[in-house]
Amino acid sequence: MSENKENLDNIEQTEAELQSEEVESQEGIVIDEVAILEAKLKEAEEKYLRVHADFENIKKRMEKDKIQAIEYASERFAKDLLNPIDSLEFAIASLDNSEADPTELLAKVKEGIELTIKSFKSAFEKHGIxxxxxxxxxxxxxxxxxxxxxxxxxxxxxxxxxxxxxxxxxxxxxxxxxxxxxxx
Structure with a gap:
């Protein structure tokens, strides 16, 4: 009987050791899972911070582009108005250097003004005016x-x-x- 009792004690001790090892093993698994989850969380936080920084940079760039677009919105229209101004300046320069007959000169000035008006109208039409x-x-x-x-x-x-x-x-x-x- 004492041998049975001893065997029973050994069995109980072995079961206790196995349970202890199993608990330690489960604790090790839990610790490993926690470490893995913490690493994934840290990686996700870093990724979020990078995406957020990229978003802020894009937002700043778009604001800058918007300000420039507003500031230079009339650039094409202004370029199209350069031709009529050049025509008027050329007409004035030709009047200063001309020794032509006044009636002939008046006809040329009238023609030049009509062409300049036509140029203005063309620029206006091109831009929806x-x-x-x-x-x-x-x-x-x-x-x-x-x-x-x-x-x-x-x-x-x-x-x-x-x-x-x-x-x-x-x-x-x-x-x-x-x-x-x-x-x-």
Missing amino acids: ELVDVDSGFDPNLHDAVMHAESDNHDEGEIVQVLQKGYKYKERLLRPAMVSICKK
């Missing part, structure tokens, strides 16, 4: 009636004369047309 329509009747949103005129050829409230042309930029009014309207 157009004349305000006065043929479709008076519209207080597009026309500024600065005077009344009597006319047998026009109905009451109809545009009699355009005193200053109006212009629109795409759908926005740059300047209303100054007109006189018929009053009977």
Whole structure:
């Protein structure tokens, strides 16, 4: 019996040792898993910080690009206006150096001015600037009636004369047309 008791004690001791080893093994596994998870967390945090820094850099670059786009928005339009200015300066220079007949000179100046106006209109058209329509009747949103005129050829409230042309930029009014309207 004492041998059985001794065997039983040995079995219990062996089971206790096995359980202790199993607990130590499980603790080792848990510690390894915690270390792995901590490493993954650190890697994810670093990745987040890099992505966040990249985002901030992109945001700053886009803001800078937006400011430049606003600042230089009129650059193409300004370039297109250089030709008419050159034409006017050339006309003035040719007048200073000319000894031509005054009537011939006047005809050339008129032709030069007409070509310059055509050049301006071409630049305007290219950039969406157009004349305000006065043929479709008076519209207080597009026309500024600065005077009344009597006319047998026009109905009451109809545009009699355009005193200053109006212009629109795409759908926005740059300047209303100054007109006189018929009053009977």
